[in-house]
Each structure stands twice: as structure tokens, then as C-alpha cells.
Amino acid sequence: MSSGLIHWFRYASPPSFYPLAGRMTPWFAWLAAVSGAVGLWIAFFVAPTDAQQGESYRIIFVHVPASWMSMFLYLVMAGWSGLGLALNTRLSSMMAHAIAPTGAMFAFLSLWTGALWGRPTWGTYWVWDARLTSELVLFFLYLGYMALRAAIDDPRRGDRAAAVLALVGVINVPIIYFSVQWWNTLHQGASVSLTRAPSMAAAMLAGMLIMAFAFWMYSIAVSLVRVRAIILEREAHTEWAYQLKEAT
Amino acid sequence: MLSANDLECVRGTRRLFAGVSFRLHPGECLLVQGPNGSGKTSLLRILCGLARPERGEVRWNDAPIWRIDEEYRAELAYCGHSNALKDDLTPSENLLAAASLCGQPASRGAAADALEAFGVRQLDALPVRALSQGQKRRVGLSRLALAARRLWILDEPLASLDARAAQALAGLVDAHLERGGIAVLTSHQPIELRAEVRVFAFT
Amino acid sequence: MSAPSFRAAFAGIVRRDLRLAARRKSEPLFSLGFFVLVASLFPLGLGPEPELLRRVAPGVLWVAALLASMLSLGRMFVADFEDGTLEQLALAPVPLVVSVSGKVAAHWLVSELPLVLVSPLLALQYGLPADVIGLLMISLLIGTPALSLVGAIGAALTLGVRGGGALVALLVLPLYVPTLIFGAGAVDARLAGLSSAANLSLLGACLILATVFAPLAAAAGIRIALE
Numbered sequence: 001m002s003s004g005l006i007h008w009f010r011y012a013s014p015p016s017f018y019p020l021a022g023r024m025t026p027w028f029a030w031l032a033a034v035s036g037a038v039g040l041w042i043a044f045f046v047a048p049t050d051a052q053q054g055e056s057y058r059i060i061f062v063h064v065p066a067s068w069m070s071m072f073l074y075l076v077m078a079g080w081s082g083l084g085l086a087l088n089t090r091l092s093s094m095m096a097h098a099i100a101p102t103g104a105m106f107a108f109l110s111l112w113t114g115a116l117w118g119r120p121t122w123g124t125y126w127v128w129d130a131r132l133t134s135e136l137v138l139f140f141l142y143l144g145y146m147a148l149r150a151a152i153d154d155p156r157r158g159d160r161a162a163a164v165l166a167l168v169g170v171i172n173v174p175i176i177y178f179s180v181q182w183w184n185t186l187h188q189g190a191s192v193s194l195t196r197a198p199s200m201a202a203a204m205l206a207g208m209l210i211m212a213f214a215f216w217m218y219s220i221a222v223s224l225v226r227v228r229a230i231i232l233e234r235e236a237h238t239e240w241a242y243q244l245k246e247a248t
Numbered sequence: 249m250l251s252a253n254d255l256e257c258v259r260g261t262r263r264l265f266a267g268v269s270f271r272l273h274p275g276e277c278l279l280v281q282g283p284n285g286s287g288k289t290s291l292l293r294i295l296c297g298l299a300r301p302e303r304g305e306v307r308w309n310d311a312p313i314w315r316i317d318e319e320y321r322a323e324l325a326y327c328g329h330s331n332a333l334k335d336d337l338t339p340s341e342n343l344l345a346a347a348s349l350c351g352q353p354a355s356r357g358a359a360a361d362a363l364e365a366f367g368v369r370q371l372d373a374l375p376v377r378a379l380s381q382g383q384k385r386r387v388g389l390s391r392l393a394l395a396a397r398r399l400w401i402l403d404e405p406l407a408s409l410d411a412r413a414a415q416a417l418a419g420l421v422d423a424h425l426e427r428g429g430i431a432v433l434t435s436h437q438p439i440e441l442r443a444e445v446r447v448f449a450f451t
Numbered sequence: 452m453s454a455p456s457f458r459a460a461f462a463g464i465v466r467r468d469l470r471l472a473a474r475r476k477s478e479p480l481f482s483l484g485f486f487v488l489v490a491s492l493f494p495l496g497l498g499p500e501p502e503l504l505r506r507v508a509p510g511v512l513w514v515a516a517l518l519a520s521m522l523s524l525g526r527m528f529v530a531d532f533e534d535g536t537l538e539q540l541a542l543a544p545v546p547l548v549v550s551v552s553g554k555v556a557a558h559w560l561v562s563e564l565p566l567v568l569v570s571p572l573l574a575l576q577y578g579l580p581a582d583v584i585g586l587l588m589i590s591l592l593i594g595t596p597a598l599s600l601v602g603a604i605g606a607a608l609t610l611g612v613r614g615g616g617a618l619v620a621l622l623v624l625p626l627y628v629p630t631l632i633f634g635a636g637a638v639d640a641r642l643a644g645l646s647s648a649a650n651l652s653l654l655g656a657c658l659i660l661a662t663v664f665a666p667l668a669a670a671a672g673i674r675i676a677l678e
Contacts, residue, residue, distance in 0.1 A: 088300075137625045144622040151614040154260055160675045161608045165622060168604055168668050172626050175660070179629035182653070186636055237261040296542060299678045322455060322544035330535030334467070336474040348463025349550065350543040351455030375474075 014091050014231045015240040021224040028224065032217035039214050042207035056120040061204075063113035065212035066106045067131065070138055071173070073103035073219060077145070078170035081163035091227075093159035094234065096166060097149060098227035102219045104142035110135050130184040134177045141169045155234055249273050250295070250399060250430055254304035257290045264290055265450060268304070274398075274428040277421070277443055279435065282450025288434040289329070292403050295432060296326045308399075325397040327405055331388030335377040339363055339387040342376060343394055354394055362393035366416055381408040389417060392424075400424060402433040414439070460545040461553040468557035478526065482519040482562045483569060489515040490573045501578050508577035509587065509638035515573075516566050516591055517627055520598045523562040524619055527554065527606040528673065537610075541677055547670040555596075555603045555666070563595040579642070586641045590654060594634040597658040600665035601626045607672030630657050 043061035077099045084092035114132045115125045126132070145162055152158035235241045249272065256266040264287030272278055280288050293299040295306055297313050297320065306313045313320045333342045340359045347354035363369040366386040376384060385408045392400060400421070406414050418440050421431055425443045433439070472478045493511045494504055531537035531554075540550045570591055574584040605623035612618065637650035 137628055140621065140625045144625065147614065147618055147621055148608060148612075151609070151612045151618055157675055157678060161672060164604075164668055164671050164675065165608055168626070168664075171664065172629075175629050175657075176625065179632045179653075183632045183636065186639075293678075298538065298541065298674075318455070318544045318546065321542055324542060326539075326542055328535060328538060330538075332535035332539045334471060334534065334536060336471055337467075341470070345463060345467040346539060348459055349467070349540060349545070351457060351460035351463075351545045353456075353459050353463065 012089055012091055014094070014235050015238075017091055018228055018231050018244075021228050025221050025224045028217045028221035032214050032221055035210055035217060036214035039207055039211035042203060042210060047204050047207055056117065059113050059117045061207050061211050063110055063117055064208050065215050066110040066113060067135060068212050069215045069219060070103055070107035070110055070135065070142075072216070073099055073106065074138065074141065074166075074173060075170060077103060078166040081166040084159060085163045085167075090156075090159070090234070091231075093163060094227050094230045095223065096163065097159075098223045098230055099219070100142060100146050100149075101226070102222050104139060104146065106215065106219075107135055107139040107142055111139065128184070130177075130181045133184070134180045137176050137180070138173065141173070145169070249309055250432075251307045251310070252295065252304070253307065255291070255294060255301045255306070256303040257287055257294060257299075258302040259287075259290065263302075266303070268448075270446075270448065272430045272432070272446075274430060275425050275443070277425055277431040277433070277441060277445045278448055279433055279439070279445045280448045280450070281434070286450035288450060289403055292326075292328075292401050292432065292434065296324060296401055297321070298326075323398040324401065325392055325395065325399070326401045326403075327389055327392065328403045329407075331384050332391075333376045333384060333388055336375050338372055338375055339368060339379075339390070340372050342387065343391060346391055347394060350395065352395065358394060362390045363387065365393040365420060366390045366413060382410060382413065385409055386413055386416075392420060398429050400429060400431040400433075402431065404434055404436065406435050406437045406439060455544045457545055457549050460543065461549055461556075464540075464550055464553035465557045465560075468554060469560065472557075472561040479561050479565045482523045483565045485522055486515050486519040486566050486569065487573065489518055490576070494576075505578045505642070508574065508579050509583075509635045509642060512570060512573055512577070512587060513590075513594075513631055513635040513638070516563075516570070516595065517598060517631055519566055520563055520595060521602060521620060521623060521627070522616065523558070524602045524606040524623065525616055526562070527558050527603060528610055529606075532610050532676065537673065538677055541674060547673060548666040551603065551607075551666045551669045551673065555599050555669070558603075559596050559599045563599055567591045567595060583638060583641050586647055587638050590634045590637045590647075590651065593651065593654050593658055594630050597630045597654070597661040598627060600658075600661035600669075601630070603669040604665055604672060607669040607676065610673065610676035630654065633657060 039061065043058050047058065047061075049055060077096045080092045080096035080099065083089065084096060111132065114135070118127055119125050145165055148165055149158050149162045152161055232241060232244075251269075251271045253269050254266075255268040257264040268291065270278065280291060282288050290299060294301050297306070297317075308316060308320050308323070332346070333339075334345070337345065340356065340363060343359040343362055344354060344356070347359070360369055360372070363372060366389060368383060368386045368390060371379060371383060371387070376387060379387065385405075389405060402421075405417055409417065414437070421433075421439075422442045425431060425441075439445075490512060493507070493515075497503060497507065528537060531540070541547055543550065567588055570587055571584050574587055579587065602619075602623050604626070605619045608622065609619050633650045633654040637647040637654060640647040640650055
């Protein structure tokens with residue numbers, strides 16, 4: 001048991017994690033590509049045409065998994081941030097920093113695909129429905145995190161301040177979602193709702209889960225690549241980074 | 249008793265110092281010297297608990313300061329580079345506010361006496377904004393005379409002080425040490441204390 | 452020395468900040484002026500039609516108060532940070548959460564209470580009926596402290612950081628959303644003749660959550676800024 005514990009902590013330092021991350025990346029990238037291909041195949045060829053919405057509904061195979069990912073990644077980011085604050089480890093904060101842009105991208109993707117779905121279905125590019133509005137606020141939470149990080153020069157202070165922000169954000173996300181839901185039901189004028197997806201055939205649900213998995217693998221792969229860049233940038237002054245440079 | 253064990257400080261990508269250790273018993277005074285930017289202020293801030301060292305720990309009476317937190321701060325008086333004065337308040341209003349912020353309100357008489365120790369009592373009619381640099385420094389330092397704290401950490405206390413005020417400060421530090429207090433200070437200028445001073449020099 | 456009294460510390464800092472605000476009388480006027488200006492801009496943008504203005508009044512007045520509140524955040528900790536008194540607060544033998552709560556309370560009294568008191572005048576400009584005006588004041592009375600508390604987190608995290616007001620806005624506005632929805636919703640409900648109890652309770656819940664958690668986060672932010 002204790003040797004297992006030591007084993008993990010060995011990788012908690014940037015110099016040891018760097019090569020590990022490099023080795024893991026191709027695996028996740030392949031998983032992402034394969035499951036993405038399967039998911040998209042289901043999306044376009046297997047899932048039946050919807051009676052009401054025709055072919056345009058197929059975009060939910062990207063829209064819904066992207067929403068799930070954006071929320072999930074925020075939780076993961078907050079988790080790494082909390083770990084970094086509690087244990088005072090550099091690598092945890094670097095991981096949080098690496099995940100943020102991907103999370104923001106999925107939030108943005110969710111908003112875009114929501115708009116693209118809205119146009120043929122409801123005639124407008126944007127509806128103030130609960131999910132899209134919450135997604136918009138989540139997108140701003142991501143931007144705030146990245147902006148705060150970017151604005152602080154000292155990396156350790158930036159780590160800690162952004163970590164506090166991420167933790168505050170994660171507590172607020174359910175509250176914000178609830179309040180937006182509340183707001184949406186209050187103002188019944190908006191009768192359109194993108195959450196009222198066509199009733200789920202099993203194939204559709206499978207397709208969305210596979211796409212979600214693909215996005216998750218993609219996020220891991222991209223975050224690993226990004227964290228390697230962050231490690232190099234932050235540790236540029238140390239001995240092992242210099243030796244790495246000499247070796248290549 | 250204040251002890252520092254193997255303190256290391258990193259600012260950004262620079263390591264300012266490493267392996268700093270010392271022990272101070274009641275009545276002892278440590279003078280930290282070194283060129284600008286060598287980490288004197290950082291060391292003092294680490295001793296206060298404001299900054300976290302990269303490695304090592306500070307202990308007060310053998311308990312790590314992060315664990316005893318408020319207890320430690322109740323024994324500590326810190327005077328940094330800034331005077332920690334509100335420009336719009338008069339000197340005694342500043343002292344009284346500082347005391348009540350610590351949850352230990354002081355009387356007007358005590359505040360007046362503290363100002364007297366540095367010879368700034370007669371400036372009390374004006375807001376701090378109207379005082380000179382040296383006078384502001386003296387008002388800032390008079391905080392030391394108000395609350396009885398066992399550990400004094402002073403960063404460049406002599407800055408802007410004339411000879412007489414410097415003497416007054418030295419007298420106060422001496423009295424503090426005689427009462428069994430501990431003092432850590434940095435100073436570019438020479439400070440004349442009756443007590444024996446240990447010197448810690450940064451290169 | 453006697454054991455530090457939290458109540459004395461809290462009262463001490465509120466008293467000090469109020470005295471400072473009294474010496475510089477322009478402080479509360481900034482937020483107030485902004486509040487009135489923003490509320491006056493909307494009719495210029497929307498048109499003077501009474502029915503429309505009455506309909507949008509709850510949301511507009513709430514957003515104006517929210518923006519005025521956010522603008523005043525730049526004054527919450529910065530002065531103390533710059534003259535070294537914030538450092539002394541962090542070194543006091545009193546938990547920093549107590550001192551921070553005191554500062555937020557004083558800030559609310561100086562920058563936000565005036566908004567609550569002036570809101571009836573603006574509400575009249577928008578043609579709101581008397582009972583709705585009363586509810587507007589109550590919603591602002593409960594909601595603006597929540598805004599101050601949450602805003603304190605943003606103010607603390609951005610101490611001494613470039614980016615100024617825009618960065619604080621980006622950090623804090625998403626966190627303001629629930630308070631805005633419940634606050635404006637309460638007034639809207641009353642305007643439509645419905646009960647605003649649900650919205651007000653949720654607003655109260657936001658305030659309680661903010662009172663419990665925001666000072667912790669703000670104190671953490673301040674310690675990080677002082678390192």
C-alpha cells in the first residue's frame with residue numbers, strides 16, 4: 001500500500017510528469033479519434049430521421065455532449081484547483097490551467113451548435129432558454145478564470161487566486177443553473193426550448209454517450225499536451241528543463 | 249522563542265535565499281543585513297506569516313506558526329515599509345483604530361502616551377496627510393508603544409528618521425528586549441542598541 | 452492584554468471606514484450618480500412610452516443598481532492595500548473573515564444603502580405603483596448586501612492586478628446572476644399582481660449563502676494578494 005502511495009506522488013512533480021504525459025497523449029488521441037468516428041457514424045447514418053425536425057436535429061449529437069463536457073470539465077478544473085490549494089502542489093494548478101481553454105471551447109461549441117440547431121428548427125439563432133443561457137454564464141466563468149490567470153504575473157499567486165475563483169465558481173454553478181431555470185419558467189413567453197429534444201431512441205442516446213466519451217478523450221489528450229507546454233514554460237529556469245533542451 | 253528552520257524563499261523564478269535557520273530567545277535581537285533585493289523583506293514577511301516559504305518553517309515556542317495562527321499574531325507587532333496609516337485620520341485616531349481592529353481597544357490616554365514616546369503627540373490636531381515623511385514614520389512606529397507584544401518585526405524602521413527619533417526608537421527596542429521581548433529588524437543605517445545584537449547577513 | 456474581541460474588531464473597522472467616508476464626502480455620490488445616470492439612460496434608449504417603461508422598470512432598476520454596485524468594488528480594498536493597513540488587518544489576532552465582513556458592511560452602508568434610499572424616486576420616473584416601489588426597496592435591501600459580499604470576492608482576488616474594472620466585472624457579473632434573477636423577479640411578480648414571496652425567499656437564501664461563504668473566499672483572496 002505505501003509503495004503505491006509513493007508511486008503516485010513521484011509523478012506529482014513536473015519533471016516526472018512531463019514524460020509520462022507525453023507517453024499517454026497518443027493513447028487518448030487515438031481513443032478520441034476512434035470513438036469520435038463511431039459516434040459521428042451513428043449520428044449521421046444510424047439514428048433515424050426525426051418526424052418533426054428532419055435531419056437538422058442531428059446536431060444534438062455534438063450540442064448535448066459538448067454541454068456535458070463543458071460542465072464536467074469545470075468540475076475537474078475546480079477539483080485540480082482545490083487540490084493545488086490544499087496540497088500546495090504546482091502540478092495540480094498547472095493541470096487546472098491546462099483544462100480551462102478546452103472547457104471554454106466546449107462551452108462555446110455548445111452555444112454555437114445550439115444556435116445552428118435553433119435556426120432551422122425555431123427560426124431564430126438564439127433563444128433564451130434555460131440551458132443555453134446557463135451555458136453562456138458558464139462560458140463567462142471560464143473566461144473569467146483564464147483572464148484572472150493571465151492578468152497575474154507571479155505564477156504561484158496566479159495559481160492560488162485562480163483556484164479560489166474556480167472553487168467559488170463551482171459552488172455557484174448549481175445555483176446559477178437553478179436560478180436560470182427558475183427565470184425561464186417565470187417568463188413563460190419563451191415557449192421554445194432546446195431541451196425538448198425529440199424523444200430518445202436508444203440509438204440516439206448511445207450516439208450521444210459515445211460522442212461524450214470521444215470529447216472526454218479529446219479533452220484529456222489536449223490537456224496533456226497543453227500541460228507539457230505549461231510545465232516547460234514555468235520550469236524553464238530549472239536544471240532538468242535545461243538538460244531536456246540539451247538532449248533534443 | 250522564535251525559531252526558523254531551513255527557510256527557503258522563491259520569488260517568481262529566482263531563489264532569494266535557502267537554508268536560513270536561527271533561534272531567538274527572549275531578550276535577543278536579530279539584525280538582518282544585505283543589499284537591496286537580497287530578500288530581507290521577504291524573510292521578515294515569512295516570519296510574520298504573511299508569505300509562505302518554499303521550504304522550511306517558522307516556529308513560535310516550538311509550535312509552527314501556521315498552526316497557532318491567531319495566537320501568534322497576538323504576540324506579534326510588524327512595521328513594514330509602509331506606515332499603515334490612513335491619511336484622513338489624525339494620529340491618535342489612527343492608533344485607536346489600529347487597536348480596535350485587533351479587538352483590543354485602547355484608551356485615548358494610552359494612545360496619547362504612545363505618541364509621546366516618539367514626540368509626535370503635539371501633531372495630533374492634524375490629519376496624517378499633513379505630516380512630513382519623518383513625522384508619519386514616527387506615528388507609524390508609535391503603534392509599538394501602544395500594544396505590548398512580545399515579538400517585534402521591523403523592516404527599515406530608521407528610514408526617514410532623524411537622529412533624535414532614531415535614538416527614541418533604539419531606546420524603545422532596548423526596553424522591549426529588557427522586558428524579555430524579541431526583535432528582528434533590517435536596517436541600512438547603523439542602529440545603536442545597548443543589548444547585544446546578532447547579525448544575519450545576506451550576500 | 453485582554454483576549455481579542457471579535458465584536459470590538461468588527462465594530463472598530465466599521466466605525467473607521469464610516470469615519471473615513473465622512474471625511475471624503477464624495478464617496479457615496481459616485482455610485483449614486485452612476486445609478487441615477489444609468490436609470491435615466493434607458494428611457495432615452497427605449498422611448499418614453501409609459502406602458503413599456505413600467506414593464507421594464509424592475510429589470511432596468513435592478514441592473515442599474517447592480518452595475519453601480521459593481522463599479523464601487525474598486526474602492527473596497529484598494530486604498531487599504533496601498534497604504535499598508537490591509538496588511539495590518541491580516542496580522543491582527545482576529546480572524547481575517549471578521550475584518551473582511553466589517554469592511555463589506557461599511558462598504559454597503561456607504562455605497563449601497565444610498566441606492567436603496569434613492570430607488571423610489573427612480574421608480575416614480577418609471578411609473579411604478581406605490582406597493583411595487585415598496586417591494587423594490589425591500590428587494591434591493593436584501594439583494595445589495597449579497598451583491599457587496601459576492602463583489603468582495605472579485606475585489607479581493609484582483610488587488611494590485613492589471614485589468615482594472617473590466618476584469619472585476621468579468622469575474623463578478625456571472626456570480627451576480629442569481630441575485631439579479633430573484634431580485635428583479637420579486638418586483639416583476641408584484642407588478643403582475645402575483646405573490647413575490649418565493650422570489651424574496653430565494654433572494655434571502657442567496658444573501659445567507661453569501662454571508663457564510665463570501666467572507667471566507669474574500670479573506671483567502673486577500674491573503675493571496677498580500678504574499
